[in-house]
Amino acid sequence: METYTSEMTEKVEELDNLTWQGIQSLLDHYAIVEDGDHIIIAYTPDCRNAAAWVALACEERGFQTRMLFMMPLRDKGFHDRLQTEINLSKKIAKRIMLFMFENETMSHNVVVKKIFASFDSNAYKVIRGINTGKNLFKYGLSEHPDDLSALNATILERCKTATQLRIKTENGTDLKVQLNNSKFKYMSNRGVGRPGKFIVIPSGEVATFPETINGTLVADFAINVNMILREDVRLEYNPVTVEIKNGKMVSYSCQDEKICAFLDKCFSIENTDFVGELGFGTNRGVLFAVRENSHLNERVPGVHLGFGQHNQTPEAAGYDCDIHIDLCAIGGKIWFDDQTEPLDLSQVPYSTIPHSELVNCQDVFSDDAEDDCCGLLRD
Amino acid sequence: MGQKELKDKELPEDIREKLKALIAELEAREGNEIIIDRTGPGSIDIRISDVEALWYVAYKTISQ
Numbered sequence: 001m002e003t004y005t006s007e008m009t010e011k012v013e014e015l016d017n018l019t020w021q022g023i024q025s026l027l028d029h030y031a032i033v034e035d036g037d038h039i040i041i042a043y044t045p046d047c048r049n050a051a052a053w054v055a056l057a058c059e060e061r062g063f064q065t066r067m068l069f070m071m072p073l074r075d076k077g078f079h080d081r082l083q084t085e086i087n088l089s090k091k092i093a094k095r096i097m098l099f100m101f102e103n104e105t106m107s108h109n110v111v112v113k114k115i116f117a118s119f120d121s122n123a124y125k126v127i128r129g130i131n132t133g134k135n136l137f138k139y140g141l142s143e144h145p146d147d148l149s150a151l152n153a154t155i156l157e158r159c160k161t162a163t164q165l166r167i168k169t170e171n172g173t174d175l176k177v178q179l180n181n182s183k184f185k186y187m188s189n190r191g192v193g194r195p196g197k198f199i200v201i202p203s204g205e206v207a208t209f210p211e212t213i214n215g216t217l218v219a220d221f222a223i224n225v226n227m228i229l230r231e232d233v234r235l236e237y238n239p240v241t242v243e244i245k246n247g248k249m250v251s252y253s254c255q256d257e258k259i260c261a262f263l264d265k266c267f268s269i270e271n272t273d274f275v276g277e278l279g280f281g282t283n284r285g286v287l288f289a290v291r292e293n294s295h296l297n298e299r300v301p302g303v304h305l306g307f308g309q310h311n312q313t314p315e316a317a318g319y320d321c322d323i324h325i326d327l328c329a330i331g332g333k334i335w336f337d338d339q340t341e342p343l344d345l346s347q348v349p350y351s352t353i354p355h356s357e358l359v360n361c362q363d364v365f366s367d368d369a370e371d372d373c374c375g376l377l378r379d
Numbered sequence: 380m381g382q383k384e385l386k387d388k389e390l391p392e393d394i395r396e397k398l399k400a401l402i403a404e405l406e407a408r409e410g411n412e413i414i415i416d417r418t419g420p421g422s423i424d425i426r427i428s429d430v431e432a433l434w435y436v437a438y439k440t441i442s443q
Contacts, residue, residue: 015390015394015395015398016390017389017390020388020389020390020394021388024388045409048402048405048406049398049402051405052398052401052402052405053398055401056391056394056397056398056401060391067405067408069405069408069409
């Protein structure tokens with residue numbers, strides 16, 4: 001056994017009115033709490049404050065709320081503690097609402113799945129938050145799932161009927177992408193619950209795997225990576241420029257020495273040079289990049305590429321990798337095949353066609369282990 | 380218990396007092412649920428196998 005000292009302390013953040021409104025949005029639009037729900041909130045120590053905010057918001061509405069502590073990643077007693085709570089709740093609840101709040105991890109996925117395996121899929125709902133804190137509630141939940149669905153649906157409709165994309169941003173991104181929609185599946189994270197599936201927040205992204213991709217990415221918004229990264233991840237003043245040839249990174253540069261050093265380490269790991277994900281953020285609540293390594297940053301309306309770990313099966317993608325490095329650019333336009341009118345990612349229109357139920361409604365952090373491209377849910 | 384109508388959903392005035400009490404209660408309860416090594420103010424040791432958790436495997440890899 002080895003011991004790592006992590007900064008797993010709770011952030012001392014003040015609860016303000018906008019954050020409170022975001023928590024109300026979580027309850028009203030994502031959880032859609034109803035009379036008869038029994039609410040359990042599981043949290044890691046770094047999210048104790050945020051979990052307490054949600055608990056008090058629930059109690060203000062008259063819900064009895066149970067709080068359950070968990071250690072991130074490894075907690076041998078968590079199964080029994082959660083099982084005890086679930087057993088108590090199912091006797092009296094119409095529906096069990098389980099919130100799981102963590103900061104840098106998503107833990108105990110298999111435990112939760114096992115415990116709910118015997119349940120009717122309408123008798124429970126699980127909402128998992130990563131990077132839980134003020135920014136998640138304040139900005140990440142201001143966009144409603146119905147709106148995210150309509151935005152994601154627009155992108156999906158356009159992509160799924162195309163084979164070639166050209167993607168450009170104001171700061172110099174210029175990518176040529178070939179899609180293979182019969183081979184590679186799409187992910188759509190939109191905050192909408194489906195029976196038996198988890199909701200992952202923050203939401204607002206469409207992603208797939210490019211058959212081929214060539215060109216230049218100028219990531220001028222942020223980095224998001226599935227590793228511990230304490231540096232300032234914002235790239236507004238120090239964008240990362242990546243040259244891509246035949247689906248692989250061939251060179252990169254950044255004026256920030258710390259970011260460059262971090263990328264040097266990342267890209268020295270086998271298979272991290274593959275473009276494993278072509279993603280489009282759709283959450284208009286994300287107005288600016290947050291300093292910390294956070295999924296909020298890749299939800300910004302714009303384009304991002306995930307290097308290394310992919311969102312497909314290893315057979316489909318042709319390689320495997322544990323590390324996932326998202327490099328995000330804000331805004332941009334997509335040209336589909338020979339159409340002259342691009343889709344402006346900062347002004348995506350709402351689709352009038354319902355979002356397809358056939359598309360995986362999670363994202364790269366799907367609750368299905370085989371879809372867990374970033375590896376956070378492996379247990 | 381029924382869900383109350385909260386039309387304005389403004390931050391309740393007494394929320395800070397309630398928060399303080401709840402957080403103190405949670406901290407006390409956590410100590411009974413699991414043994415946590417607190418190595419100092421704000422830091423916690425997480426004991427895991429170096430091959431069990433990708434997160435820390437990745438962290439270790441990148442730290443070398």
